[in-house]
Amino acid sequence: MTSPTTTPATTQDGIRDHLWMHMANHKHLFEGGTTPVITRGEGHHIYDDAGRGYIDGLAGLFVVQVGHGREEIAQTAYEQSKKLGFMPLWSYAHEPAVQLAERLAGYAPGDLNRVFFTSGGGDSVESAFKLAKNFFKLQGKPGKHKVISRAVAYHGTPHGALTITSLPGLRNQFEPLVPGALKVPNTNFYRADARFDGDEKAFGRWAADRIEEQILFEGADSVAAVFLEPVQNAGGCFPPPPGYFERVREICDEYDVLLVSDETICAFGRVGSMFACNDFGYVPDIITCAKGLTSGYAPLGAMIASDRLFEPFGRGGETFGHGYTFGGHPVACAVAMTNLDIFEREGLNDRVQENAPAFRSTLEKLLALDIVGDVRGEGYFYGIELVKDKATKESFTDEESERILKGFVTNKLWEEGLYCRADDRGDPVIQLSPPLTCGPAEFEEMEAILRSVLTQAQELL
Missing domain, CATH: 3.90.1150.10 (Aspartate Aminotransferase, domain 1)
Structure with missing residues (x-):
């Protein structure tokens, strides 16, 4: 057995013998290949x-x-580490989290003013899933627990987020998953039925109406939320057709279903604005984000919820029994602030x-x-x-x-x-x-x- 202080013969030996990479096939390492x-x-x-x-x-x-x-981001991490290297947000607060929450609420549309920090995108989706179910229970609608997402969509790997993910290759080995996940068509216009004859708006209306169809089939009293990326990642960057999100917002409002904009990829300038829902003209009930929030210089994610969703946990006195040790880490929050300073300055x-x-x-x-x-x-x-x-x-x-x-x-x-x-x-x-x-x-x-x-x-x- 290799001792903890033993240096491997080469880095490739260390990869082969000890490193378990993510989403990776390791077989080539045992056949003379390298990483x-x-x-x-x-x-x-x-x-x-x-x-x-x-x-x-x-x-x-x-x-x-x-x-x-970016040296200034590294310097920020250094200075914050000296000042306060760690403090959880479990019934306590720290200045970097407060400042960043205020800033994100300012970027977000509508009344999305409540920022719940996580460790990354999958954790943000997991948090939104749990909030949706918890919120409706507190509204006297405990049956509203099902979630809708699109075909081929990826929303993360935590067990709840994985059930929202629509990729069989990632899901099947971990079944049974959390029940209640429903799937609808995505907005892949390149593969759209010939009946739409190049009419993107008609295709978008059709795709959005499949969400209403699924809600009605399952019963509106059983559906809690719809999870959609502004531009769907998996499958190859599917933009929303004109009018798509406007129609989805109408459907969610009509049937009291939450619209979650999963912006783990699309937020922070990837599409244009700080939040891509602003680029496409819709106001969701929840935004989930991560990645570009710190430009990767520290791990951090966030779930940004509307004031309405926070109300039971504010003046209502309820406790959202959910959290992460490293969610809202002070160094990560400080790094995010400097990252966003660069966005604005440049x-x-x-x-x-x-x-x-x-x-x-x-x-x-x-x-x-x-x-x-x-x-x-x-x-x-x-x-x-x-x-x-x-x-x-x-x-x-x-x-x-x-x-x-x-x-x-x-x-x-x-x-x-x-x-x-x-x-x-x-x-x-x-x-x-x-x-x-x-x-x-x-x-x-x-x-x-x-x-x-x-x-x-x-x-x-």
Whole structure:
């Protein structure tokens, strides 16, 4: 047995023998393969242990909005650690949490003024799920416990959040899950039925009405909440069609169902505004967020709820029996404040809105390739769907996806200097979500690498 003080022969030995990576297959490590080791980041680049640089086309994991290596954020963490390194929010408060809560409430729309801090996005979704059930119990409606989410959607891995997640590959091994999760169609217009004949608004109305249909089928007295991302991540960046969220808001109001805007990815400038619900013109009952809140410099998430939902736990005197040891960690909250200072000082939200058309048009040049079926997204958040046959939109077989997407495209993009995401949890897509500090020059650089690799991938079909 290796002692705790023994240094492994190599970093790769340490990975193979001790590190359990997330969402990862480890088999290659026992067949002589290796895992990339990232040692530092600077701006919109990351660097491996051989000193080679890569464009961070995914902002880590939709996280590093302000870019890598911000010394002022590190300094903030240092200063706060000296002053107060830890204090829970269990019946006590500390200044960084109070200040950040006030700031987030100011960014949020409507009466979303109550901020419950968590450790990350999945915990925020878990918290919203529990609040929805708790709230309706206190309203004398204990039967309202079911939740609706969309096909192929990802909402986290905690057991409650996982039941809201709609990806069988992530769910099946942990069943039975929390009961009461219902699924409706997503807004993948590229795969929409031919009857809509290019009419996005009609498709959006149809997709939204499926939520009403599900509520009526189950009974409105049993449905507590609808969980939707402003732009759905899994499946490859599905934007909302015109009028979609307006109709969903009407449905939720009519049947007394809470609308949860899961903005774990889309908040903090990823689409444009601090909260993407503002970009798409709707006011939810709850916002869940994380990732870009600190740009990844410290782990932190939040559930932001309306005053109405907090009322039973405020003047009503009830206690929400839920919390996290590290939720609202003082160092993480201080880091978030400095991160948001950078947003405002450098105008990053305006930067995204100004550069988003250039990002779209640059990526749309890839539509000239036979293997690229669709380019879709909003802001700095895009998916490129790959197809076997462009005319029929025929997708890859499982074997082709394994061979081309995972076996070639992923590795080749990395070799060419681009870190991004190749995902086949729905149809095969490549996702891009760069730091918000990137601009047209970086867009062109990413497109050139993608064009080269995808041109080669075409020859494998």
